[in-house]
Amino acid sequence: MELFEMTAAGLSRLLQTEEISAVEVVESFLGRIEKVDPYVKAFITVSAEQALQTAAAVDRQRAGGEKLHPLAGVPVAVKDNICTKGVRTTCASRALENFIPPYEATVIAALHRLGLPVLGKTNLDEFAAGASTETSAFFITRNPWDRERVPGGSSGGSAVAVSTGMAPLALGSDTGGSIRQPAAFCGLTGLRPTYGRVSRYGMVPLASSLDQVGPLAMDATDCALLQGAIAGYDLLDSTSLPDEVPDYGAQLEKPVSGLRLGIIAEQQGEGFDPEINSAVTRAVRVLKENGVIVDEISLPHQRYALSAYRSLVSAEFSSSLGRFDGVRYGLSQPGENINRMFSQSRGLSFGPAVKGRILLGTYILSAAQYEKYYLPAGRARTLIARDYSEAFQRFDLLVGAVTATPAFKIGAKRGDPHQMALADLCLVGNALAGVPSISVPFGAAGGLPVGVQFTAPPLREDILLRVAYFLEQHRESGTIRPRLSFLEEGGGE
Amino acid sequence: MNKLTDDQVGQLARQASLEVDAEECRQLVERLNRELEMLQPLTELDLPAVEPTFCGAAHPAPRREDEVVPSLSLEQVFQNASTRDRDYFKVPQITSWEE
Numbered sequence: 001m002e003l004f005e006m007t008a009a010g011l012s013r014l015l016q017t018e019e020i021s022a023v024e025v026v027e028s029f030l031g032r033i034e035k036v037d038p039y040v041k042a043f044i045t046v047s048a049e050q051a052l053q054t055a056a057a058v059d060r061q062r063a064g065g066e067k068l069h070p071l072a073g074v075p076v077a078v079k080d081n082i083c084t085k086g087v088r089t090t091c092a093s094r095a096l097e098n099f100i101p102p103y104e105a106t107v108i109a110a111l112h113r114l115g116l117p118v119l120g121k122t123n124l125d126e127f128a129a130g131a132s133t134e135t136s137a138f139f140i141t142r143n144p145w146d147r148e149r150v151p152g153g154s155s156g157g158s159a160v161a162v163s164t165g166m167a168p169l170a171l172g173s174d175t176g177g178s179i180r181q182p183a184a185f186c187g188l189t190g191l192r193p194t195y196g197r198v199s200r201y202g203m204v205p206l207a208s209s210l211d212q213v214g215p216l217a218m219d220a221t222d223c224a225l226l227q228g229a230i231a232g233y234d235l236l237d238s239t240s241l242p243d244e245v246p247d248y249g250a251q252l253e254k255p256v257s258g259l260r261l262g263i264i265a266e267q268q269g270e271g272f273d274p275e276i277n278s279a280v281t282r283a284v285r286v287l288k289e290n291g292v293i294v295d296e297i298s299l300p301h302q303r304y305a306l307s308a309y310r311s312l313v314s315a316e317f318s319s320s321l322g323r324f325d326g327v328r329y330g331l332s333q334p335g336e337n338i339n340r341m342f343s344q345s346r347g348l349s350f351g352p353a354v355k356g357r358i359l360l361g362t363y364i365l366s367a368a369q370y371e372k373y374y375l376p377a378g379r380a381r382t383l384i385a386r387d388y389s390e391a392f393q394r395f396d397l398l399v400g401a402v403t404a405t406p407a408f409k410i411g412a413k414r415g416d417p418h419q420m421a422l423a424d425l426c427l428v429g430n431a432l433a434g435v436p437s438i439s440v441p442f443g444a445a446g447g448l449p450v451g452v453q454f455t456a457p458p459l460r461e462d463i464l465l466r467v468a469y470f471l472e473q474h475r476e477s478g479t480i481r482p483r484l485s486f487l488e489e490g491g492g493e
Numbered sequence: 494m495n496k497l498t499d500d501q502v503g504q505l506a507r508q509a510s511l512e513v514d515a516e517e518c519r520q521l522v523e524r525l526n527r528e529l530e531m532l533q534p535l536t537e538l539d540l541p542a543v544e545p546t547f548c549g550a551a552h553p554a555p556r557r558e559d560e561v562v563p564s565l566s567l568e569q570v571f572q573n574a575s576t577r578d579r580d581y582f583k584v585p586q587i588t589s590w591e592e
Contacts, residue, residue, distance in 0.1 A: 102572055307532045310531055311532050311535060346511045356525060362509045376540065382546045
């Protein structure tokens, strides 16, 4: 087996016993990127030199007998909306095409401190405002299971990097499904942590009241390892939670029996692909057969989730993108006066999807529309969060589909915000409530991977990872890697 | 639902300091009207007694003593600036602001 085919936990074992070096590991993944990325276009920037430097430092420390973190030397791909000091951070936008952050995001500082080399920055929808990775200003990322299809988004580049063995682990961000949906479309385990569990400092915001950084990995064990590495309190993020971070890995093998599982009526059934419904049913059956107590639950305000989400995200997005004026950083056009400079710079900076979001947010926040769209969205959010809170009085976790369909064709929903929003149907309610959710690969639909989604009370990522680990032991196929037949056929860009 | 017109979208673009040409504006009108259709369920809600939630954090931010830490150097601050004049960001003359 090649190093790039191994899981992060497998690499960690070999690194700790010094059977392999961190430099060998990084070189293996860089070689894989060179070979595979032209076909799927997951990376915007590959930071080979920095990754090799980190790996060499880890090897020196290990040779010197230093006690290192289990993931020291295991490389990571990072979504390109997370600031990396000295490495271009573009948000897949012309606005930041040449932006080199002078500071490090807290999660990146944690990776450096623990010795995880950063392989590069992965593609996304421009400013993460999308669900397919088609609206990147640079290129579309392709789903390795079928290159005519999207990988999901907005963390599509991160998902494809892990799925194809170009990185064993990746960081994504999830505002309303941007980790979980690409994880489902690419056959990965993707965790949206509790809001505030992972620092957002240095993550370029889409909607600050919803954004959360989280891991994408091949399995629950790897997901638990990376989540443990990035979680924790951060003085630089005022929404950061001060609670202690548990050892997620140590709890994976705890029994699932006795857990109370609620099947969300609104997140499967009519309108969902039959094979996705079947995956949810089979996952529930396996859990029930192993002592999980199952019942149904309705989240009655779920029907307002999409509209509340769209309203709040657009409002927050238009405000936070006000900072891009071309003065201190970012694309800049000289204008005859400062107002023209702002509007020309911003006009050239953003693509149509981002412009649409900015204008919708501007409209919603105007005095005449605030009470019509923004205020009710905040009220609906209260009710949605209350639904989850009441559900967790009865249940330890909830289950439903991640998406109504498997990965869709490139272009099928492009430019149609309504169709694209439907892809977020099961993903935004839990995000509005701030609770953690996980996408677990389980089954397939038409040869494409399918994810089942579990949601837990705040700070109970451990339950989600435990159930994900359990299902891995009980799914039909062991590994969920695409067969990259296109490598033999040629045709990479 | 009242649909947005080209003029209204043009006005929004000016408010948002976002230059859009006529063709772009036409496409944005279509896009925004589809988006507004999706928001209609919100207009059916009658919930004056429900306190809105706008902040994601369900806990108060912990208090701490102020602490002086090193800040960015001038070189770091200006490394991404389009134009610099000594230790200032250089922009077009502000007093010529119109509209």
